[in-house]
Amino acid sequence: MKDQLEQIRSRALAELADDAAEAAIENVRVRVLGRSGELTEIMRRMREVPPEERPAIGQLVNQIKAELEARIEVLQGRLREAALERELAAARLDVTLPGAHLPRGRLHPVTQTIEEMLHIFRAMGFEIAATRDVEDDFHNFAALNFPPDHPAREMQDTFFIGGGLLLRTHTSNGQIRVMEARRPPLAVVCPGNCYRRDELSVRASPMFSQIEGFMVDRAGKITMAHLKGVLTEFLRAFFGAGTAVRFRASFFPFTEPSAEVDISCLLCAGKGCRVCKQSGWTEILGSGMIHPNVFRAVGYDPAEFQGFAFGLGVERTALLKLGVEDMRLFFENDLRFLNQFQATVERLA
Numbered sequence: 001m002k003d004q005l006e007q008i009r010s011r012a013l014a015e016l017a018d019d020a021a022e023a024a025i026e027n028v029r030v031r032v033l034g035r036s037g038e039l040t041e042i043m044r045r046m047r048e049v050p051p052e053e054r055p056a057i058g059q060l061v062n063q064i065k066a067e068l069e070a071r072i073e074v075l076q077g078r079l080r081e082a083a084l085e086r087e088l089a090a091a092r093l094d095v096t097l098p099g100a101h102l103p104r105g106r107l108h109p110v111t112q113t114i115e116e117m118l119h120i121f122r123a124m125g126f127e128i129a130a131t132r133d134v135e136d137d138f139h140n141f142a143a144l145n146f147p148p149d150h151p152a153r154e155m156q157d158t159f160f161i162g163g164g165l166l167l168r169t170h171t172s173n174g175q176i177r178v179m180e181a182r183r184p185p186l187a188v189v190c191p192g193n194c195y196r197r198d199e200l201s202v203r204a205s206p207m208f209s210q211i212e213g214f215m216v217d218r219a220g221k222i223t224m225a226h227l228k229g230v231l232t233e234f235l236r237a238f239f240g241a242g243t244a245v246r247f248r249a250s251f252f253p254f255t256e257p258s259a260e261v262d263i264s265c266l267l268c269a270g271k272g273c274r275v276c277k278q279s280g281w282t283e284i285l286g287s288g289m290i291h292p293n294v295f296r297a298v299g300y301d302p303a304e305f306q307g308f309a310f311g312l313g314v315e316r317t318a319l320l321k322l323g324v325e326d327m328r329l330f331f332e333n334d335l336r337f338l339n340q341f342q343a344t345v346e347r348l349a
Contacts, residue, residue: 002060008038009064016071025075032068039065109341110209110330113318114191117211120237121189124230126213129188131174133195134165139173143297144254159195167195171212172254175290175309179216179298184305189213191314202326209314214290216300216307224257227287227308235263235284239321244270246281255288255309266320282320285312 012032015024032038039061049057107115118128141153152158152169159167174190190212198204215222215230232245244264252258263284265276272278287310292302315327322341324330329337 002057005042005060005064008032012068013071016075020075022079025072029072033065106338106341108338109322110314110318112341113314113321114209117238118189118191120234121213124233126187126189129174129178129190131177131190131192133168133193135168135173136164139176140166140168143176143294144172145291145293146253150253157196159197169196170194170311171210172311174212175214176298179300185217187215200328205315205327205331210311211314212311214307214309216305219304219306222307224289231261231287231310239263239266250286252286252288254291254294256291258288261285261287284317285310
């Protein structure tokens with residue numbers, strides 16, 4: 001039986017040469033090491049071996065089995081490595097070939113406008129504060145001195161969403177949120193989206209962007225003159241040093257006195273056109289000194305503190321800045337339109 005085992009080993013090792021194919025290796029594994037293989041059959045016949053020879057025969061069987069398993073593992077490892085090399089060679093990229101052109105993305109023109117505005121305000125010493133889109137009546141209306149019967153509270157203007165909540169109609173809620181949490185001195189701008197029940201048109205949208213700004217300090221330190229100086233500086237930095245600016249008396253519930261701010265029409269250089277209704281001027285934002293009732297709503301003593309606030313719509317400002325006549329173009333995602341605008345952040349870098 002010992003001679004038979006040596007024959008089995010010699011034949012198997014001969015078949016397991018370095019160039020053995022995968023099928024030949026598998027054939028040896030099944031024929032010799034399998035459940036019904038040659039070594040298994042010999043172990044079943046161990047009863048025929050004299051007792052004194054059984055240990056040596058059993059040791060030889062285990063030795064042959066271990067030797068063949070190790071040899072098979074080496075050969076199978078080589079085959080796996082060769083298959084991997086072939087696979088990698090087939091998938092190899094030719095780096096000398098020209099690559100596919102991937103068009104470079106750009107910031108949306110409205111986002112560009114916001115970034116440019118915020119860049120100017122930061123340079124003027126304002127900090128940026130983001131506030132919530134979903135608001136309650138107090139922060140959106142009551143704290144801003146809107147009386148209960150004000151038209152802006154009606155369903156045709158405001159999106160009410162239940163539970164005493166609504167989608168903010170302006171970013172002025174940021175003014176209330178910041179002043180509730182902090183004490184003056186403050187110089188803050190709050191950018192964000194606003195929502196009103198308007199039809200999308202040439203000059204209006206149910207969702208639009210605003211930037212609310214305010215500055216508060218001890219009484220006497222912040223005056224209407226500071227408001228005019230800040231806004232004039234901002235508008236000329238944004239639209240150009242030669243931009244004419246004028247202030248007109250107006251009314252807003254949350255400021256007193258209040259003023260609307262106009263700039264010379266950029267499309268006609270102040271000569272009069274369809275956009276400016278032949279006036280030569282374009283309304284750009286609303287502003288004023290913060291109303292005492294607003295200070296009281298946030299726990300400020302209006303005899304101790306004084307400040308101004310302003311708010312401007314980003315899309316309408318972008319129309320003038322970029323020379324676009326239809327606001328709807330900003331929301332249609334037409335790449336032929338959007339690709340015309342170089343990123344503002346690149347120009348500011």
